[in-house]
Amino acid sequence: MEKLRNGYLFPEIAMRELEHMKKYPTAKVISLGIGDTTEPIPDVVTSSMANHARRLSTVEGYRGYGAEQGNKALRKAIAETLYGDLPIKDTEIFVSDGSQCDISRLQLLLGSNVTIAVQDPTFPAYIDSSVIIGQTGDFQDETGKYQNIEYMPCRPQNNFFPDLTTTATTDVIFICSPNNPTGHAASRKQLEQLVEFARANGSIIIFDSAYAAYVTDDSPRSIFEIPGAREVAIEISSFSKFAGFTGVRLGWTVVPDELLFSNGFPVIKDFNRIVCTCFNGASSVAQAGGLACLSSDGLMAVQSVVDYYKENAKILGDTFTSLGLDVYGGINAPYAWVHFPGMKSWDVFTELLEKTHIITVPGCGFGPGGEEHIRVSAFGHRECILEASRRLKSLLS
Amino acid sequence: MFTVCCEAHTTKVSRNANMAKLQAGYLFPEIARRRSAHMLKYPDGQVISLGIGDTTEPIPEVITFGMAKKAHALSTLEGYSGYGAEQGEKQLRAAIASTYYGDLSLEESDIFVSDGAKSDISRLQVMFGSNVTMAVQDPSYPAYVDSSVILGQTGQFQKDVEKYRKIEYMKCNPENGFFPDLSTVSRTDIIFFCSPNNPTGNAATREQLTRLVQFAKDNGSILVYDSAYAMYISDDSPRSIFEIPGAKEVAIEVSSFSKYAGFTGVRLGWTVVPKELLYSDGFPVAKDFNRIVCTTFNGASNISQAGGLACLSPEGLEAMHKVVGFYQENTNIIMETFTSLGFSVYGGKNAPYVWVHFPGQSSWDVFSEILEKTHVVTTPGSGFGPAGDGFIRVSAFGHRGNVLEACKRFKQLYK
Secondary structure (H helix, E strand, O other): OOOOOOOOHHHHHHHHHHHHHHHOOOOOOEEOOOOOOOOOOOHHHHHHHHHHHHHOOOOOOOOOOOOOOOOHHHHHHHHHHHOOOOOOOHHHEEEEOOHHHHHHHHHHHHOOOOOEEEEEOOOHHHHHHHHHHOOOOOEEOOOOEEOOEEEEEOOHHHOOOOOHHHOOOOOEEEEEOOOOOOOOOOOHHHHHHHHHHHHHHOOEEEEEOOOHHHOOOOOOOOHHHOOOHHHOEEEEEEOHHHHOOOOOOOEEEEOOOOOEOOOOOEHHHHHHHHHHHHOOOOOHHHHHHHHHHOOHHHHHHHHHHHHHHHHHHHHHHHHHHHOOOEEEEOOOOOEEEEEOOOOOHHHHHHHHHHHHOEEOEEHHHHOHHHOOEEEEEOOOOHHHHHHHHHHHHHHHO | OOOOOOOOOOOOOOOOHHHHHOOOOOHHHHHHHHHHHHHHHOOOOOOEEOOOOOOOOOOOHHHHHHHHHHHHHOOOOOOOOOOOOOOOOHHHHHHHHHHHHHHHOOOHHHEEEEOOHHHHHHHHHHHHOOOOOEEEEEOOOHHHHHHHHHHOOOOOEEOOOOEEOOEEEEEOOHHHOOOOOHHHOOOOOEEEEEOOOOOOOOOOOHHHHHHHHHHHHHHOOEEEEEOOOHHHOOOOOOOOHHHOOOHHHOEEEEEEOHHHHOOOOOOOEEEEOOOOOEOOOOOEHHHHHHHHHHHHOOOOOHHHHHHHHHHOOHHHHHHHHHHHHHHHHHHHHHHHHHHHOOOOEEEOOOOOEEEEEOOOOOHHHHHHHHHHHHOEEOEEHHHHOHHHOOEEEEEOOOOHHHHHHHHHHHHHHHO
16 A cells, blocks of 8 residues: 555546635636546436336335346346357356456456556556555656556557567556547457467456447457457456446456466456455446346437547547647547647646646556646536637637 | 367466465355255245345335435436545435444544445455454454455465464354453454354443453554444444444444345445554554545445435434344244254344354254255354354344244254
């Protein structure tokens, strides 16, 4: 715990937002910082959660403890609806209360004696959970990195995908695609190289596909679209950005039967033990909501909210582009990754906040590779997004 | 296209040695497995489950209404909310503080809302890390020991004594009134203590807890106090460790809505970490717990939290008391049954568990015999630790009809 730097990134941002609001009580602060969904959850989904809650007051409808791995119908629905023609079994799906929790449960599973590689920049939870579980050395101020973690730079120059020829071997490789924060969705070719790399090195890929619903082109939505991935990868995903479930809490992890430790022991058996010992299942109400999301009406409804955010991303991306800035992401993810050459990202964050009352996230919060960049999230009411665009145009033009 | 290899690919990642230390599966899925196997064998058997402590009675309407209302609100512009504070919703934290800790000077900021005690126990272990030693009651709720093994705090399991090395097991049996003889307990960094106790049902007295707090103080230990069954107390045994003076400097308290509100599937609990609790270097434990909660967790479901708030309204509290009272009546029925059959019966008075003594018998054998001959699932005491052998835990959660029927069958078997 002592090794951790300051607080976790997003509560830091929240704190700065509060301070700013105290300083400018009449300012209309627009939050494009923490990637928090803003649009109401479709009726078809919330009605089913409300019905489930009401049924808990009846003799026939009351349910106590659920299976720790999740409700069978939901596991089946995830397998069939979201993995369709991929051979993912419902028994390989573990329903959870979200990716942030799953990441830590996976770290508990792996233990302190494994080495990890992360993209740079990256969603902070992979690193922070690694530090907490004892896989890393100390933080080095000069480099902005923890010892014993392999950081894989992801830059415009390498098309935001690690150069695997220069990446050291580690036990575990965290990859997020579509990526938070850069917004880049790895291509099929890139993922084939990754799977090949993992196979050759005996590594386990932990593939975070929380933003798969935002893919617009033909980039893979699951690591399991790649042949051979079943023997090298775990996939985590979430209803948060897919269905607005950031507060409701629901996600899942896929651990294929074929994934084995070096002694041949199936990883799924140990993950099951973790889930049964350190967890007690996702809320049955949230799971009822998840099932409704995966009905044909539900899918249509949640996808239209995803499309709404995608349109937001386009508006923001276009705004920054029109101002002559290099903008990445935004097409396959709800994040725009904007380059401010030669500037420190906390300075850009502060200037944007002071002068336009817009909250963003400084790129260095995602790792040293994020310096000079700002992450702008596309979650927000349309009018806020449009207003933010106007303010940015007046400041930066 | 998926190419089938003649030899399965194994990764080069070593299995976590701590996972390998665990003996078999977690206790309750094992019980569930045996139950399912039994039901397959006897499809007409009318199995009654007094094993896993799972609530059975419907949740009072005032509470589910609160949850339904929140769910509907999430479909509106004004009512939609995204990420909540990881520590829990302010209103709920305040309600927990005032309802359960009102006169104990604990505040909203000392309360961390969670998805339940089981998850909290592991998060506390992650916070403590692998270099701490721990003590548990023997018998005890298996999650304390299992999470300790997983975190790497223990040595190997010793089959002859059925204990993990490096864990201090504090025997609790009829001879010592189910309270450890602290004069024989070695010092450890962490002490897990559950009262009212799962599985023995014993509630520690004020005097005993005062000694426990003093013991923790003298040894510089942290007490993790599990009070998940506090509402089942029927006498004046303390309901919170913080009723004991000085406890704020040595204790963390874990609790849950599971057994009060039937929230076993809804998932809601809380942990109290007082500001006064400090590590050896003076660093406040609450700061580290806050960091854990912000990094490894993302808050309890907002719908569950709305349910929790409804639980703590005056109407909700009254409703919870009624349901608890129902299970307490079940407990009385079960206690009377076994007592009338001449068994030594413990617990029951302050907890929804009855701890029945079967001297000289293996508890798994008794479990199997009861299951075979009466189709009633119980839990073998040895599943909770070696000092649990010779005992059976009978849980009092069930429809009244099932509890009465189960008792009828017990009477037939043991008359």
